[in-house]
Amino acid sequence: MLKAAGKVYRVIGPVVEAEEVSFLRMLDMVEVGHEHLVGEVVRLKDDKAYIQVYEDTTSLKAGDPIYTQGFPLYVELGPGLLGNIYDGIQRPLEILKEKEGFYINRGVHVTALDRKKKWNFKPLKKEGDYLKQGEVIGEVQETFLVKHRIMAPPHVHGKIKWITGEGEYSLEEKIAILAEKDSETEIFMYQKWPVRKPRPYKERISISEPLITGQRVIDTLFPVGKGGCVVIPGGFGTGKTVVQHQIAKWSNADIVIYVGCGERGNEMTDILLNFPKLIDPRTKRPIMERTIFIANTSNMPVAAREASIYTGITLAEYYRDMGYNVALMADSTSRWAEALRELSGRLEEMPMEEGFPAYLPSRLAEFYERAGRIKTLNNDNGSITVIASVSPPGGDFSEPVTSHTKRFIRCFWALDRDLANARHYPSISWIDSYSEYIDDVKDWWHKNVDKEWLSDRYAIMELLQKEQRLLQVVKLVGPDVLPHRQRLILETCTMFKNTFLQQSAFDDIDAYSSSRKQFLMLKSIIKFYEKSDELIKKGINIAEIKEQQIYQDLIRMRFKYSESKEDMDKLAMLPSEVESSLEGLEF
């Protein structure tokens, strides 16, 4: 259904100006030149259209033909997405590799989903039922973990005139026919959806459950709710990507979509080689079974980088509509914003700060608003949590992308250069970071872990604030002149930073901490502080407290207790052991 739609008039890098276009619409997908390079209409002016091309435009000439199918840029949604790795416009990279070798050539057209693979479809409706839009008609076991619910596409509804029985079908075979008035619609196991349009849902609902990431500083100090938005800003080398990887590996989301947007090739390779080996601690299944990758590395075409974020969130919405909790990692949104800037510059648009286009904030808002917890058209609850990293130039958080992003998110994990330099990882600053989700998730913690979670969290935050002030004094006069009670605050905070906030991503035991382990570790430290404070008031020296074996135990506790039942039982005793062994000092 390819129609000729115009001719190339001018080529300016990744942007092509086309002439003799009469019927092209905004955001229509087009194919440019004899090699059929994929592009999208981004501006129409007089009889000219501006097209951003998702592939390298070398050797395009004025007069080359332009074709269109008359659709906007879309993604294919259906079984077979999980475990796959796509580029920014949903071309499967494994297939490209088989076809083209180790370089990515241009003008290669492949379908995102394997049309030939057979899936076992199990109908859940029968002939004569009325199917509303977004309602589930059947299911496919996509991976061991994930039941893929086949839904009527949005805006498609009708009475089921025919539905196939349970059995093996490929994506090319129709599975049902819907009849509505005079028209009939065939239903397949996959559907298409334009990436720039949010998929519909019934209503938004409030966030109530935390996304447990297994990272102590995040879950305990700055939690994010399922359906929330987080931004991780940090200069280069502060560990944004490692934090993203850790969450992709260990979080308790049902589906993880990882968008590598304009980042390093080797980083993607690291993920692609390591993830298949990883086993989810909760389900004991390979985490690849719940993960989709979108990789558009920094040297791949810039326009496809711009699209990759939308491709990612559309896939996320699709799984959300099945009633899953989806976590979308976007690393990094600054590269996406830079792609916007580059394309805007080529279109000769009026720039705002630092050359970014004036519509940057509205694009950011549109993107972050696609996250959230919702009631689906099928009346299930689903959510998308967006965890986006930002790479501020020079580590300056006042630059446009970071400052505008802050307006649209409620949780901020600021990565700190000094912490990273001291190899304190994750280098999330406890001073600059914040989370507005604490009140939303506290009930979950109180119900599932312990009632004292919130008060302990505030207790340690208060100590950290006090430490901050004391450090100002220490800088001037040294720690030795402080009274012992204040030195205890410093000691406790140092312990907390070394054993709790620091977490090694590369240590088998330390990489993941369950919510229970986190709470017990925190409790032990709080107990240590409270008890020592009492002792000091009674005249005991801080050096004596530090000589206790229990102090050494606390310092090394993060490597000592694994998630096994035996270790957790031991850890559960630790807070009371702290109390009892310190009491021994009194006599």
Added chain:
Amino acid sequence: MREYNLREYVGLEEITGPIFIIRNIHNVGYNEIVEIVDDEGKSRLGITLEVGKGFAVVEVLGGTSGLAMKNCKVNFKEKPLLMGVSEEVLGRVFDGLGNPLDGMPRPVYDEMVNVNGLAINPVSRNYPENIIETGISSIDVMNTLVRGQKLPIFSGSGLPHDLLGTQIARQSQVKGENFCVIFVAMGVKYDTARFFQKSFEESGVLERVAIFLSLADSPSTERLLTPRLALTCAEYLAFKKNMHVLVIMTDMSNYCEALREVSTIRGEIPARKGYPGYLYSDLASIYERAGMIKGIKGSITQIPILTMPNDDITHPIPDLTGYITEGQIVLEREMHNRGIYPPIAGLPSLSRLMKDNIGKGLTRDDHSSLSSQLFACYAHVKDVRALASIIGEEELSSLDKLYLKFGEDFEKKFLSQGPMERRTLEDGLDLGWDVISILPAEELVRIREEDLKQRYKKKQ
């Protein structure tokens, strides 16, 4: 390499800096080569930056001086810039456009390759592995270099980055049996280029080195091409001939300046400090050509050297580079002034690929915990020094005094080594234990107890 076709046009419309506009042409492709012959019959190369119906904007690589609007013949080659590649480039010296400078004929080439390169499919990449032992402890122990990595040196003017670059090239070559170096000079002074050439000659590695020189007095546009030519050779040697190629590029700051110059002349909207918005993508198209590919033995390792304008690490050039490369080696002026060589700053330097390639079975069991502990202690040294400068060394606690001693030894014994001195990784690690043993064992919380028992040397 030279072929002519009959599509020749005469006369230009406008010349500004290194760019000209030509009209009344047809069938010209974007990013293709153009040959321009001036009225004296001298020819130079250009690339189409923008093409449209009946016109093209051309960037002249050889500079536009001496070009006249009339009488100037323009040939459109209808193909992107290709380069002949073969193993014969090793041992040779070329100018910034790939023409031989050593008086010998052009190397016979095996194939012609597009110099712009193609993006490597992320699923085809192999994760960099096998460390490159440079014989420099501050790199091997603290910021390990890995085959297939891109690890830039962030330097400042007047710092010994060139010396360090040659030391790395010279000392790391023994490891790989099929090792070669491609050295790219962009906008550097003749003396610097000569220094590199000389040190390659002296260490007897010249026949394993290909040199591309675009010196400070060559047209700035030439520099935009030089690294691409060199990397095209590197890709051929690594991925077709299974060699381990180390590409040293100096000075990336000059490359970025050239990019800014061309962008400004074209009237593009600038981002930060006048650099174009696509500086990141453009640098990525160079740096991302490092790496390894599944099923192929060879590798490309890049060490780009850049001088930070005014020693400012937040300047767009080091900043964007740092976002693309896998770590950075930062040289520090203060250490240089104190006579420490190599003046590799302890804290801001980082090798991202280190973690997966060191430790048990790869280097030595204690490597990762020792280096992490050294970093942490050295970070504390900086705090102690700041405190000491206020309250005086005498007022410090006894522990902090030990830290000062540790800091001193760490810099003087561990970081320092001679420019011709090759220290093995093993020796470097042992030296690390020597200096860290100044501190009491309780302070070393990042080291596992087994390692501590085995290697900690109690000093009293």
